Every structure is written in C-alpha cells, then in structure tokens.
Amino acid sequence: MKLSICVPVYRSETILEKFVETIKKKVSFVDSYELILVNDCSPDESWTKIVELKQKYDFIVGVNLIKNFSQHNAVMAALNEASGDIIITMDDDLQHNPADIIKLYNKLVDEKYDVCYAKFLNREHKSWKILGSKFNDMVANLLVKKPKDLYLSPFRAMTKQVRDLLIGYDGPYPYVDGLILSITNNIGVVEVEHNKRFEGEGNYNFIKSVSLWTKMATGFSVLPLRFATYLGIFISLSSFLLLIIFILQKFIYDAMPNGWTSIVVLILFFGGVQLFTIGIIGEYVGRTYLNMNKKAQFIVREKI
Numbered sequence: 389m390k391l392s393i394c395v396p397v398y399r400s401e402t403i404l405e406k407f408v409e410t411i412k413k414k415v416s417f418v419d420s421y422e423l424i425l426v427n428d429c430s431p432d433e434s435w436t437k438i439v440e441l442k443q444k445y446d447f448i449v450g451v452n453l454i455k456n457f458s459q460h461n462a463v464m465a466a467l468n469e470a471s472g473d474i475i476i477t478m479d480d481d482l483q484h485n486p487a488d489i490i491k492l493y494n495k496l497v498d499e500k501y502d503v504c505y506a507k508f509l510n511r512e513h514k515s516w517k518i519l520g521s522k523f524n525d526m527v528a529n530l531l532v533k534k535p536k537d538l539y540l541s542p543f544r545a546m547t548k549q550v551r552d553l554l555i556g557y558d559g560p561y562p563y564v565d566g567l568i569l570s571i572t573n574n575i576g577v578v579e580v581e582h583n584k585r586f587e588g589e590g591n592y593n594f595i596k597s598v599s600l601w602t603k604m605a606t607g608f609s610v611l612p613l614r615f616a617t618y619l620g621i622f623i624s625l626s627s628f629l630l631l632i633i634f635i636l637q638k639f640i641y642d643a644m645p646n647g648w649t650s651i652v653v654l655i656l657f658f659g660g661v662q663l664f665t666i667g668i669i670g671e672y673v674g675r676t677y678l679n680m681n682k683k684a685q686f687i688v689r690e691k692i
Contacts, residue, residue: 391421391493392472396462400480401432407480408441408448414486417493424469425480426451428462442692454689459542460562465686468555475551477544477564484543488580492545501576502550503568506543508582538575540565560683613674617667623660627653 393411397404408423415421425448427435438450451465463477474493478484488506496504534540546554546568553571554564568575631653 389420389422389472390418391415391474391476391489392470393421393423393476393478393489394463394466394470395423395425395478395480396428396459396466397425397434397438397480398428398430398456398459398462399432399434400430401434401437403481404434404437404441407482407486408445410482410486412445412447415489417490422447422449422470422472424449424451424466426462426466427453428459429453429456439692448692450692452689452691454687457686460564461686463542463564464555464557464562465688467551469691470551473548475546475548477542477546479542483583485581485583488543488578489545491578491580492543495576495578496545496547499576500574502547502572502574504545504576504578505539506541506580507539507577508541509579510582534565534569535573535575538577543580544568558682558685560681560685562685613667613670615667616663616670620660620662620664620667624657624664625660627656627660630656 393415395407400407404425411423423445425438425441427438427450429452435450435452438448438452442448442450449469451469453462453465457465466477467475474496476489476492478486478489484506492504492506495501542564550568550571554567557567634653
C-alpha cells in the first residue's frame, strides 16, 4: 500500500459522499491507496453512510468506535489500521483540500522528511477559533518544545516509521502533535489554502479547545506541576518579606491589632510551604500517572 489517508468522522453524514469522491479524484497519482474513516460515535447516520460508501468504493476501510473518544483518539484508531508507506491525516469537512495531498506526499518523499505539516495561508474559521489556535501555538512552544515557525495542523503527512512509533503509545489521552514532536524534529511544511467548510458547522468548540490544551499540558509536560512549585517558593519568600514589613510596622506605628501580624504571616508562610510540597510530590505523581494510566485509548465496535 503506497498511501493511507486517515480521517476521523463526526457529524459528517451529508459531507462524506462528496469527500470520498474528491479523494478518489485527487489521489490517482499513486497506484494503491486506502481511505480509513473512523466514526467517532457520531450522533447522526455517519456510520450508515460509511457502510454505504464501502459497498461502492473498495478502497474504504470503515472503523466504528463504541463511544465518542475525541478527535485525537479517533486519529490514533485510524493510524492503527493504516498500512501505507506514507500516511496522511486530515479532516472530513473539505476545509483540508484533497488536492493538496500530493504536495504533502511529494514534500515528504522528495526531501526525506519524517513528517510534513500543511500551513494554511488563510483561515476560514471563526475569530475565537483563530485566536484559540494562536494561543494553542504559544502553549505548544512552551510545553512540547514546538519550533516557533512550525504551525501544528491536523492536515499532515508522515512516514510509516513515524506511524509505527506513534501507535506504540497506548495512553488514554493522546495528543498526536505532542507525540510527533517527541519522536522527530525532521519536519517539513507545505503552504496550502484553507477552504470554507463544505456544509454545516464545525464540531470544535471552546470547551473542546480547553480540553485539548489540558491534554497537552498534563499528557506531555510536568510544567504545570513545576509552576505550583515555583508559586509555592514565591509565596514563601513573599510571606518572609511581609513578616519583616509587619514587624517594622508594629514597632513604628504600634497600631496593629494584637495577633493579626502573626496570623497573617503564618497563613501565608504555611500556604506557600504546602504548595511547594504539593509541587514536589506532584512531580513524582505526574510522572507515574503519565506512565501507568491504562484507560482505553479507543474501543472498536466494528470494522469493515
């Protein structure tokens, strides 16, 4: 198999037929390919549509998840089924133009990259989502050491070797871009246009964006725990400085209520010490959590 195209499907019943037909037209540059459609327990009739399309197109592989696991988990389910030498991941709403698959494919093969991302020259998203993407970009720079000039997009190409390493991760909260950046720095970029959604509204909302940031922070970095440690140190030092200030005020003005100084200083000091201690313990608990949590990444109900 030369090419595997991995696509998570959610609320896409009315889009899928047009999407599959466009894929068929635009990937004729390879002589063998497969389109892996993973239904992430969509509430509409997306799975029924996938079954119907499978009867018409033999290059389709359909995977039906038993419940909704979220986009990145669905991508991991698709990657587990992929058998191509080159793997493409993309959305099913035609905002990612199937005509650009050949650009990603050629860039990856000709320049021998491990992964190649599509960088959108324009963004056909709502303003809040564009701002959220910029924030996500800044967070990724900090937490997963993303190169500043790299735009993380779900429209990407990768080699079979990278795919094999990705599916070795069986944690319940995968963040595909974080996994990729932990595997390789040999990453290329192709500039492409971003189309308007073919039909309907996007499925990503603010809550899902926050969930993605949380997944990135807790799944691939202990920086939040370190922040708690640094906050504890800062508060402890601040309480010590306040202690000096309150003592000076006591002697200079002698107007402080009896016991007020000692109570405030003790609360601030021990609060800081507690945060400091929790941060240290959290370092170990966080590392253990990242390695030992065995909640299912996805569960397949059926496959065609």
